[in-house]
Amino acid sequence: MVDTPEFVSGSAGHEEVGRAHGRTGWRSLPFATRWSINFGALLLALVGTVAILNSTFYSASGFVSSYLDSIAAGDTTAALAGADIERDAATSTPLIAPLPGELDRMQLLSDTVRSNGTHLLLFSFTLRGSAHRASFTVRPDAALWLVFSGWRFAESPFGTLTVTSHGDAEFTANGHRFITAGAGLSAEYAVLLPALVTLSHDSPYLVAAPTEVTVLNAATTVTAEVTPAPKPRFVAEVQKQLSALLDSCVTQTVLQPTGCPFGQDINNEVEGPPHWSMRSYPRLTIIPGATEGTWVVPPSAGTAHLVVPVRSLYDGSRSVFDRDVPFSVSYSIGFTDRGVSISSR
Known part of the structure; x- marks a missing residue:
């Protein structure tokens, strides 16, 4: 029996022939040329990825969004470290840590670039279901790994809450116990903005019902009082x-x-x-x-x-x-x- 050669006819045959010629043509190129083309394609992909990340995650809005996500999770350490916030000036001021789940539905409303290069970002959000807005000012910082945009706060994201505890020097803020210098004496506390602080008192003989205090900007000091009553x-x-x-x-x-x-x-x-x-x-x-x-x-x-x-x-x-x-x-x-x-x- 004589084998009859197979023939591929029509467009399929032309495509196969084209692929064969293409493979032969690519392989016939010098190694340096092929390496340069591959490197160029990889470099273009990398540049595109960096550009996308710099316009999203490593953008000014991405920087603030990451900070807000840490607060929403109740992760004070991540909020401080991720945002590279310096607390040297506030080391003598106790920090009231945020509670997880209070901050939600964060959304960027605007990003205004000022003449000095800073960005003014306006966000909307909810604090325990109540709608609020707050602005944050950030400025460019040293690049991360030489390619990603770096940012830091140009204006401190710390707010100040002054608490006066009547009847007893002790009170509770967001589940943590604090003691002032004495009953009726006011004390200042730092909060990460935006903040919702729940103040209360519960000791063997005294009780104060929880009250909520909202702190939205650093320019205004918010005052609050805790007034326990006899149990x-x-x-x-x-x-x-x-x-x-x-x-x-x-x-x-x-x-x-x-x-x-x-x-x-x-x-x-x-x-x-x-x-x-x-x-x-x-x-x-x-x-x-x-x-x-x-x-x-x-x-x-x-x-x-x-x-x-x-x-x-x-x-x-x-x-x-x-x-x-x-x-x-x-x-x-x-x-x-x-x-x-x-x-x-």
């Missing part, structure tokens, strides 16, 4: 101590019990031991004292009862003194390692 436990503890004191007072068989808020003067002769009892205990409230960090029980009324046999100095007749004795209490309250202490005002 029911605080009132109950003071009430317990006062009731115990009054219960001990009524055991004293004298007209003027020592260290007690009540007593009775009698102008007749006492013929037997006085007997005290409590008719009604004072119902206490607790309010801040005149001095920051102090708490007091304002004047509160109670009633004791006294029974004692007496003889008249006028005619010698005998009777029983049997009366209610109203009184009032007012106390200063202090905190100790063991809890609460009260002292008469």
Whole structure:
């Protein structure tokens, strides 16, 4: 049997022949020429990639977007390091770290190039669902790896929050505990812009409901106050101590019990031991004292009862003194390692 050669006809045949000639032609080129062409193509691709990255990720807007992404993630370290923020001037100012998930929906609205080469970028975003806007100013910095655009903040992205904690020097900001120099004394704290700070207080005897404070620019210092109120436990503890004191007072068989808020003067002769009892205990409230960090029980009324046999100095007749004795209490309250202490005002 004789093999019959295969023939490829039509356009397919022409394409095959063309490919064959193309391969032969490419291979026939000198190595240096082929290397130069490959290198040129690679260089063009690299230049194109660098151009794309410099217009997106390594652009002024990309720089700020990366910073905002770090804040949105609650990553303070990344926000500081990635944005190359210097904190030397703020080392004495405590930083309130952002909470993850508060900052969301960041979007660039405008990028204005100024005559001095800085970029003014306006972003919209939400802080816990509330819409806001803020601007950032950046300037060119040294190139990264000699090819990628470098940027840094021309205006500090730090804001200032001044907090005054009343009634207690301690408060909580974004879940972290801070202590001022004293109750009622203001203290400054740095925040990374934009910032949403939740302030609160929760200690064994005091509580302040969370309040939100928004800081959007560095030019304005935002002020906030934390004002805790007594917990029911605080009132109950003071009430317990006062009731115990009054219960001990009524055991004293004298007209003027020592260290007690009540007593009775009698102008007749006492013929037997006085007997005290409590008719009604004072119902206490607790309010801040005149001095920051102090708490007091304002004047509160109670009633004791006294029974004692007496003889008249006028005619010698005998009777029983049997009366209610109203009184009032007012106390200063202090905190100790063991809890609460009260002292008469």
